[in-house]
Amino acid sequence: MKKLAIIAGLGDLPVSIALAARERGQDLHVFRLSGFEEKRLEAFDHETLGIGQIGHLIKRLKKVGCEQVVLAGIVKRPNFSDIKLDIRGAKLLPRVLKAARSGDDALLRVIVAELEAEGFDVIAAESAAQELTVGEGLIFGQDPSEAELADLRKAARIASELGRLDIGQGCVVCDGLVLAVEAQEGTDRMLGRINELEDEIRGASTAPRGVLVKRPKPIQERRIDLPTIGPMTIQKAAEAGLAGIGVEAKGALLLNRDEIGRRCADTGVFLFAFPKNWS
Amino acid sequence: MKKLAIIAGLGDLPVSIALAARERGQDLHVFRLSGFEEKRLEAFDHETLGIGQIGHLIKRLKKVGCEQVVLAGIVKRPNFSDIKLDIRGAKLLPRVLKAARSGDDALLRVIVAELEAEGFDVIAAESAAQELTVGEGLIFGQDPSEAELADLRKAARIASELGRLDIGQGCVVCDGLVLAVEAQEGTDRMLGRINELEDEIRGASTAPRGVLVKRPKPIQERRIDLPTIGPMTIQKAAEAGLAGIGVEAKGALLLNRDEIGRRCADTGVFLFAFPKNWS
Known part of the structure; x- marks a missing residue:
């Protein structure tokens, strides 16, 4: 089994996925998003990063050896003026801002596309935890x-x-x-x-x-x-x-x-x- | 000018229409719907009738000499088991019930069609009070x-x-x-x-x-x-x-x-x- 990364917001969903992964013995690393840190995920290997740090995220994913990625949990519409961007995040910003105007999902679709372009296997929450x-x-x-x-x-x-x-x-x-x-x-x-x-x-x-x-x-x-x-x-x-x-x-x-x-x-x-x- | 009948529910709209008609000197008669009697309409020629009394309404419209009819005001979804029906209302009931299932408006469309079939000139609120x-x-x-x-x-x-x-x-x-x-x-x-x-x-x-x-x-x-x-x-x-x-x-x-x-x-x-x- 590939090592799984959960990019996590708040709520039950990322916790349920983490528990399911642990249950089946899959290696796991959790990235909690700054401002949306789900307390219960501290029971797993984890770190926290900002929503604008796409470059840092990709570097860390490679470093900890995660090939499979799932995005899960509640991330409310961020306040764009508060977001700290790394270089890669800054490059994506125009697309993200454009996407954000056309609705919630569009923003995250940009991030998924970026991860896929880097060769990561982005899977659905229900693939990561079929029992749900x-x-x-x-x-x-x-x-x-x-x-x-x-x-x-x-x-x-x-x-x-x-x-x-x-x-x-x-x-x-x-x-x-x-x-x-x-x-x-x-x-x-x-x-x-x-x-x-x-x-x-x-x-x-x-x-x-x-x-x-x-x-x-x-x-x-x-x-x-x-x-x-x-x-x-x-x-x-x-x-x-x-x-x-x-x-x-x-x-x-x-x-x-x-x-x-x-x-x-x-x-x-x-x-x-x-x-x-x-x- | 034809004499105007307002079939009235609650709210500002029927009152505004009545005031506009009085302003331009148009004869006016108000039918308040039972259960939805707008207090302010008591300042005009008026009577009250039940929402199921279509036959009675048509008889009264002819009696008081109204040729023009406007429906206006708030009539919340009626409780059908409480409605008292006259013969004409009872004949319409199957169509009304069917219409009510497909949404609010459908119910009133049935009543409009019935009034038109009787030769009444059913006009829009904005025709009755263009200043609105x-x-x-x-x-x-x-x-x-x-x-x-x-x-x-x-x-x-x-x-x-x-x-x-x-x-x-x-x-x-x-x-x-x-x-x-x-x-x-x-x-x-x-x-x-x-x-x-x-x-x-x-x-x-x-x-x-x-x-x-x-x-x-x-x-x-x-x-x-x-x-x-x-x-x-x-x-x-x-x-x-x-x-x-x-x-x-x-x-x-x-x-x-x-x-x-x-x-x-x-x-x-x-x-x-x-x-x-x-x-």
Whole structure:
């Protein structure tokens, strides 16, 4: 097995990947990005570097002998005026700035292209930790009803369009109506506002209904940022009174699957993976 | 002048239309929808009827001699199990239920079609009150900068797509990034969450920047529900730290224009009408 480098932001994903690599005995080195240092990664061989130090990163990757690289974790839109650039970073800057104007992903696509040009094997998070991905069908909870399936289908179509426009990955649909759309606020906050909707919109009901769907952007560089589902997603969906959650098969990562299963059982929220060809 | 009937929900729009009709000396009768009775319309000839009483409405329109009809105001998604139907309403119910599943507007399109079939002249709010519409160009405040124009263009394109999908009418774009998208929560609440975004996303800045755009849905029945801008929209945009607001020329209604102008002057928020062909 090639030695794996994780270029890591914040969150569960880089930690899950590191744990999976250790589990299968793969050598590992972690590069935490300055300003986004995930505490739990200190349990692994690691160092920290600035987001503008592309030249330094490539030098260090060669030095520690990593051939395989995965980018994972949350790196919020950096404040470009604060970034310290090395020479190579400075050369890339015009492309990065141009890319940043056309959306989040574009910025990281530039970095991936640069690493590939140097001969590194940039792999997707789900390749680095296949146990996190989901196959088609019901994952946890009860099978969705006909009405829930109709909402899942509509939400999947809307999420695909939102992704195509580089707006976001998620939306909530209930009885055919798009209740909320995720842009920069993130899934948890989008779910948090469902309960603030008036009864006339949300519909007064004691039974949970409506679904959250998260789906990768069609234009998305899948090696960077697949949608993730964690225990908190299940919890927030339940608090929003939703019946279930839909993700695209092979198009989402489950972080802490055992705990997700427990929360689904406790709350009655289902987790369903729809086929990639739903649109 | 034909006698005008306003079929009215809540909000400033039906009030503005009624005032404009009175101003030009047009005879007027107001039908307030049960559950959505706008208090300020009690200053005009009025009655209240249920949303399912289409037969009764048509009978009353003929009785009071209204030939021209405008639908205006906020009618939130009704709870269908609570609606009392007359015979004509009951006949329409299957079409209404089917229409309601495909989005908000569809429901009202059924009612418009029914009124037209009876020979009524259903007119748009902006025809009933032309003084509310906006022509192309800057309306209040300072001309947008190049960067603000770029954000306006992007937001206009996104809003057009959101409308095509029947999601909503508005979005906020800052430095090319879609910060928020409006679905069922409405513009004010969408603006309210801009300040909750982390600095890494919103960008730390003391100067206002980013724009709100509201735009009619391309599929929208324009006689029902053009986007509206009121003094509160300006206020919320200012509180969200936005530089300005864009609307489509002839595609938005300004409610209380004088007060809007004062708020723009006080807050520095610009109001700009872009051409309909922006996309």
